[in-house]
Amino acid sequence: MDAMTWFSSPTATTAALGEVGYLADAATATTAYLAGALEKPLLIEGPAGVGKTELAKSVAAATGSSLVRLQCYEGLDEARALYEWNYSKQLLRIQAARGDDGSGPGWDETHDDIFGEEFLLTRPLLTAIRRDEPTVLLIDEVDKTDVEVEALLLEVLSDFQVTIPELGTVTATRRPFVVLTSNAARELSEALKRRCLYLHLDYPDADREREIVTSRVPELDDRVARQLVDLVVRLRELELKKAPSIAESIDWARTLVALEVGTLDQAAVTATLGAVLKHATDIERATRELKLA
Template identity: 50%
Template sequence: MTIPSSIDETVDLLARGNYVADRSLATVIFLALKMGRPLLLEGEAGVGKTEIAKVLADALGRRLIRLQCYEGLDTGAAVYEWNYQAQMIEIRLAEAEGVEDRTELGKDVFSERFLIRRPILQALEPAIEGPPVLLIDELDRTDEPFEAYLLEVLSDFQVSVPEIGTIKAGHPPIVIVTSNRTREIHDALKRRCLYHWVDYPDAERELAILKLKAPATPEKLSRDIVAFVQKLRAMDLYKNPGIAETIDWAQALTALDAVALDRQSVNDTLGALLKYQDDIARVSGSEAARILEEIRMAARAAD
């Protein structure tokens, strides 16, 4: 499938993948696709940054290549490495056959047939269905030297392999870079990307997401869940619940045949919504009862 030709088509493309995007997010995605620029998405964990790359790959019929970042990530795991075992076998076979030209042997064992392609190099290869979607997930978890290495990849869509030369993409991949902002991404990398901050959704959009992702949840329960979660995000919790946790909570409550929130159901299932004991201890009990009462009062006022 070809890339969308307008912002409205981008909204529709995301909607077909069950992703509810606001217009500002759809606009920056459209521009990244249209301009062939990498897109840096920052935001709290669980707001749907990674899902964007998955939806784009599925909707466009492209291969999704995911590079999950972590501390200590290097080019051997992210870009390429040599198949040393196969190289040693080749050298021993050549020696057994009496090959004496070490220069030619060196050129042979450091040829592309011994090159193991990791995610970034895979993303530069041509594909029948079109350039793949390269997801560089949670870049903030890596070290700064690897971030610096990415500058060549994100600016010229090429990788330098000393033994072979430069490998350049014929058609640039669609690159989505995500960061949870546990540390600042360097300005040099940001300059190579379009940027968007993915925020928590408002109540209306979160309810729409819940209807798509947890359709079995009763309408009243869905509204209670969204109202409760929205109020939690206004508190000073250690980790606010993301959209993923909202969906998990809705599915957990539905599995327990709940039709509306009450104090007991909240206290019994907070572990599906909050992931730190201090947050659970703070919300459960009287605080949960207070929030539920506020939700009921708001509902009566709306009626």
């Protein structure tokens, strides 16, 4: 898949993403189109649960591409992000080469043998770079990593190549469509941001969220959908530990359908609030503020 064929236009991007269930607004569709056309990584920032990760998955689904995901976390290192050697297998090969009496080849003769493809464990970054088929590389929650990993990403995303001392430089023959997501837990470096197109995703307005919910849960009554979204908007205005995400709105909708709820009255809200709020203190606050008790 060449640079200009991920999507043919922003309008085509909207249509293609819509076919796999992702309702993209104009800014999202345009930026996703440009990320493919310009072969630039796309950095998406915003609160948790607004569709950042889902956009990467939807691009992969809409284009028939493979998805390679690097889930970031504190303490992630190069071995887990890029590659490492299968040390156990290397040791077995060395022992087998030396033989029971130790008369086999020495280290100099064995070295080149054990640093080959057979012993290489590729991690997400190297896996995505080496693939010949269309690939979407999702680097999820990059703000959770250390600055050392951010420096590694700078190197990889600048030239889409990786140098393995024992094997040489591996350069991407087909650049992946790269999506980095961030919940803005920490400020990312300007150097990383310069290499990316930028998109900020926030919670959608009520009309758009209702459209998303009903597209995912079409059996939900329209009146109940309106009541649900109105309540979710009110919940997000409270000082909660974890504001409801779009995914949780969808879960709540599915819960109401399963219970055959015809109207989202006080009793129904009280009985199902655990589908959308996941902390006891949040449920207590919501119950108090929305006067559900």
